[in-house]
Amino acid sequence: MRLEQTSGRPAERPKRDRAATRRRLLEAARDLFSEHGYDQVTVRMIAGRAGANVALVNRYFGSKSALFGEVLASESVLPHVLEGGTADLPRRLAEHVMRQTHPASASPVSSILDRSQGNPEIQPIIRRHLERVLIDPLTGLLDGPDARLRATAAAFVLLGSGSVRRVLGLADLHEADPAELTDRLITMFEAALAPRPLPTSPEGEGL
Amino acid sequence: MRLEQTSGRPAERPKRDRAATRRRLLEAARDLFSEHGYDQVTVRMIAGRAGANVALVNRYFGSKSALFGEVLASESVLPHVLEGGTADLPRRLAEHVMRQTHPASASPVSSILDRSQGNPEIQPIIRRHLERVLIDPLTGLLDGPDARLRATAAAFVLLGSGSVRRVLGLADLHEADPAELTDRLITMFEAALAPRPLPTSPEGEGL
DNA sequence: TTGACATGTAAACGCGCGTATACATACTCG
DNA sequence: CGAGTATGTATACGCGCGTTTACATGTCAA
Known part of the structure; x- marks a missing residue:
C-alpha cells in the first residue's frame, strides 16, 4: 500500500x-x-x-x-575533524574554525548552531546534537584524565568563535593574518585539551 | 488637606x-x-x-x-576584570568565567548576552555594547602587535563559555575541579593574548 | 479652588506566527 | 474505466506579540 x-x-x-x-x-x-x-x-x-x-x-x-x-x-558538524587521532587534533580544530570564517566553506550545521541557540523549544535538540557529534566523540578521542572537561574546554573555543562571528562580525577576523590566527587557535586548543593544565607563564610576561 | x-x-x-x-x-x-x-x-x-x-x-x-x-x-559586563593592568589578566579573565558558572554570582549582563544573541533587531545593540565594554578596553590594555585580534581571540573563550553554559548546561562544569578548570582557562587566555602565538607542542604529544 | 499637566490605566489594533481543516487533483490498480 | 488513495492546495483558526489610542486620575501651581 x-x-x-x-x-x-x-x-x-x-x-x-x-x-x-x-x-x-x-x-x-x-x-x-x-x-x-x-x-x-x-x-x-x-x-x-x-x-x-x-x-x-x-x-x-x-x-x-x-x-x-x-x-x-541529517548533517554532521565536524566532517573530518574528529577523524585521524589526536596527534594533529588542535590543528584540525583550528583549521575548522578558520573555515567557518568564510561563509562559502562554512558547514551549514555550524551556522545553524551559531544562530539558533535562543529558543528554549529547540534547546534540548541542540544540546543532544552537540553532545552526540562534538562532546562525546571528542571525549572518546582523548586519553588521560578529565577527558570530558577537556572536550568541553575545547567547545568554549569552538562555540565562542561562532558567537564572535555572529555578534561581532567577520571583519576583525578577515583583517588578521590567517596563519597567525591559526597558530593562536592551535595553542588555545592545546591548552584546552592538554591532559593536565599547561604551565602558566611567569606573571607579568608582557601582554 | x-x-x-x-x-x-x-x-x-x-x-x-x-x-x-x-x-x-x-x-x-x-x-x-x-x-x-x-x-x-x-x-x-x-x-x-x-x-x-x-x-x-x-x-x-x-x-x-x-x-x-x-x-x-546601565550595567557593566566585566566589573573589575579589566582594571589592574596585564600582569594578572589571564587569571582575572579565567576567574570571571568561573564566576559565571554559579548563577548567584554571575553578572546580569553576561547572562543577558549569553541568552539574547539570536534576534537581529538587537544585534547592533549587542555588538556595540560588546565592543565598548570588552573588545575596545581589552585591546587598549594590550601592548605589542595585533592587539585587537588578540582581544577577539580572548572573546572566543569568554563568549564560548557562555554558549556552553546555555546550551550544554552547568553540570559538566560543576563536576570539574574548579582549580584545574581555572588553570586551564588561564593558559587558554594566555594563548589568546600572547603578543605572538605561543610555540605549539611537538606533534603527537599525548592527548 | 481650579485648571493644566503628569502619570497611570484599559482596551484594542494589526500583524505574523505555527498549525489545522476542508477541498482539489494526480496517480495507482482492480 | 473508475473507485480509492496519495499528494498538493487554499484558507482560516487561534494566539500572543509589540504597540497605540482614548481615557481616568493624581499632582501642583496660580
Whole structure:
C-alpha cells in the first residue's frame, strides 16, 4: 500500500513525488536555518523556497521544531575533524574554525548552531546534537584524565568563535593574518585539551 | 488637606513617581532578560514584574528593543576584570568565567548576552555594547602587535563559555575541579593574548 | 479652588506566527 | 474505466506579540 513498486526496475517518478518534496523541504530548511537561525525562519519561508505548500511541512515533519531536529540529524558538524587521532587534533580544530570564517566553506550545521541557540523549544535538540557529534566523540578521542572537561574546554573555543562571528562580525577576523590566527587557535586548543593544565607563564610576561 | 507643604527638605515622592516607575521597569527588564533572554521576555512580563502598566514601557523607553539597550548601557559586563593592568589578566579573565558558572554570582549582563544573541533587531545593540565594554578596553590594555585580534581571540573563550553554559548546561562544569578548570582557562587566555602565538607542542604529544 | 499637566490605566489594533481543516487533483490498480 | 488513495492546495483558526489610542486620575501651581 506504500509507494513500493512491485516491479524490479525503478518506476518513473510521478509528478507528485512525496520523497522529492520532503527532500526539498529539508534542504530549504537547512539553508534557511543556516542563514538566519531557527527563530527568524518561518514555515512559510521554508515552503516558499522549496516550492511546496505550507501545510506539507506539518504533514511531513509534524512541526517546525521536529523539522529542525531532522535537519540537524541529517548533517554532521565536524566532517573530518574528529577523524585521524589526536596527534594533529588542535590543528584540525583550528583549521575548522578558520573555515567557518568564510561563509562559502562554512558547514551549514555550524551556522545553524551559531544562530539558533535562543529558543528554549529547540534547546534540548541542540544540546543532544552537540553532545552526540562534538562532546562525546571528542571525549572518546582523548586519553588521560578529565577527558570530558577537556572536550568541553575545547567547545568554549569552538562555540565562542561562532558567537564572535555572529555578534561581532567577520571583519576583525578577515583583517588578521590567517596563519597567525591559526597558530593562536592551535595553542588555545592545546591548552584546552592538554591532559593536565599547561604551565602558566611567569606573571607579568608582557601582554 | 495638604500635610506636606512646600518646604526646604526633599519633598515626599508623589504617589505617581515617574522616576521610580522607570527604575522599576528597568530593573525588572534586567532581571528577566538576564534569566530568559530577549526573545522570551514580553513587555507584559516586564510590566507585570515592575507592577506597572504595559503602555509605560513604550512611554518611557520607546520600544522593547530600546529598553533592552538601556539595560545594557546601565550595567557593566566585566566589573573589575579589566582594571589592574596585564600582569594578572589571564587569571582575572579565567576567574570571571568561573564566576559565571554559579548563577548567584554571575553578572546580569553576561547572562543577558549569553541568552539574547539570536534576534537581529538587537544585534547592533549587542555588538556595540560588546565592543565598548570588552573588545575596545581589552585591546587598549594590550601592548605589542595585533592587539585587537588578540582581544577577539580572548572573546572566543569568554563568549564560548557562555554558549556552553546555555546550551550544554552547568553540570559538566560543576563536576570539574574548579582549580584545574581555572588553570586551564588561564593558559587558554594566555594563548589568546600572547603578543605572538605561543610555540605549539611537538606533534603527537599525548592527548 | 481650579485648571493644566503628569502619570497611570484599559482596551484594542494589526500583524505574523505555527498549525489545522476542508477541498482539489494526480496517480495507482482492480 | 473508475473507485480509492496519495499528494498538493487554499484558507482560516487561534494566539500572543509589540504597540497605540482614548481615557481616568493624581499632582501642583496660580
